[in-house]
Amino acid sequence: MKLNAASIAGVGLWSLALYLGFSPLSEAVMEQIDRLLKSIASRISPEPQRLFELTALLASLLSVIPFLIVGGLCNFGVEASLGGSWPISTGILACIGGGVYELGRRDGQAAKGR
Template sequence: MLTDILPFDIQIDRIAIAGATLWSLALYVAFSSVSQWVIEQLNRWFNFAERSLYTSQAEFEKTRRARESQNAFYASLFSIVPFLVVGALCNWTLELGLGRSWAVSMGILACMGAGVYELGRRDGESD
């Protein structure tokens, strides 16, 4: 598909992508309080940065609710990026130490463990 458009060959390592995303999912679920903090900080920064684009206070207040909702969406979307970076590092170090198949297998186990941990943490909060 891409070889029809581009004159050169692009090598995509599917196993590395799968391992990195598994590890980032495990970290995102296990450290949900950190992910919430990152979302809040990004949302604050997006709102602050957008405020500087308006010169009129009336124009700013007119579309405020829609822009804040959009900024909250973007903040939750971009909060994944730090976890993707750390997940890629975790996957890479496990690939170096144990091999590719172990890195992906450990990522699956980490996802399951993080899910069980998060369920227990939320159950403990509700009591």
């Protein structure tokens, strides 16, 4: 796999699709990272409240890393099996599917809350 614009776009699309498709998992990962960062902040600072403001931002940024790794593997698998032009096309389809799934999941949760 060459590192070019098409590969970066494919990895990004696959990562986004996985992030949307597994949104409960991404939220759980973000919460665990946030807890870890808050516990570290409370140990190193006498006033951890200032650091707590940054932990949510850092947790959201760090929670994307596992999806980038798995997205890279998906991109590599599609490129190895179907050829170089397919990872972007299938990534777009996966993003659409993940987005539709997320909309349906949220609508279902809203209907349960009524």
